[in-house]
Amino acid sequence: MTATSPQPPTKAQLLELVAALGTAQWQDFAAAAARQGLTSVQAKLLAQLKGPVPMRGLATLLVCDASNVTGIVDRLEARGLVRREPDPADRRVKNVVATDEGHETIRRVRAEMQATHTALDALDEEERTTLYGLLERLRPGMERRG
Amino acid sequence: MTATSPQPPTKAQLLELVAALGTAQWQDFAAAAARQGLTSVQAKLLAQLKGPVPMRGLATLLVCDASNVTGIVDRLEARGLVRREPDPADRRVKNVVATDEGHETIRRVRAEMQATHTALDALDEEERTTLYGLLERLRPGMERRG
């Protein structure tokens, strides 16, 4: 059935496959987060904190209401994984920063996404380069509405 | 910057890109579902119903507790999008079936995932074939734990 040039997949098939892998990866992430005692959303927020980010910025990144971020940060802060710092330029703003323990925790989550790591290990360097290129081509259409 | 053979991406870069696209696609799906008055989870459940599926099977497909499925199906049933039918072979089992309106609703959700459709339209047939092949190579590592 498979020669050097198989039948091109329909858009529906491709869409289904992309959805399936997206779901699988998300659940891998959620499971890894749970092992660190975090919900998926908490881990996702923590993953954004390479530097200080204002509450409003987090709401934008997570595509949710700002009032929702308040609660998530509350719980992370209660566990010592993030800190709220005043913004020197605007006293309304609170910048969220990951603590050392926060950074270490999200590093562990990423390291423990076994299913994803295993899957990526199945590709050689050339295939990864090709895949990366194709996915980058998809990105422009995906980010910021459709 | 880009020659015919760019530097191979690190696994971390590839992982980040996969995660970003997975997130974008999920939010595209959630937005399309919301336009039909559904939450993402309700739409996701509805998307599984090509035929009758027992409650327990849905819990397995959605990777969640069976008691959770009860509530989601309750709400879908109250809106006439699914039905619970007795299983002729096992009176404990209730099979969930999408109604005509349920099928039509999930069809509309899929059709309205504009960002995803637009993104896929950016690829030509050969690229889609290549991408499909690579994603299929990833699947074995992703499904069923890692």
Next chain:
DNA sequence: CGTTGATGCTTGAGATCGTCAAGCAACTGG
């Protein structure tokens, strides 16, 4: 047949997630 154990589903309690409306503090532009 009857008992024992496993399985399918629901219920209730409790936590998190998510939105909206309202409120206060602080910035911005006249």
Next chain:
DNA sequence: CCAGTTGCTTGACGATCTCAAGCATCAACG
């Protein structure tokens, strides 16, 4: 100084999710 905007929090409420408990049914065994 004043009006409008913006950033964050609070409270109310619904949806999602897990766990423990309960009921009905099935399967297996004596």
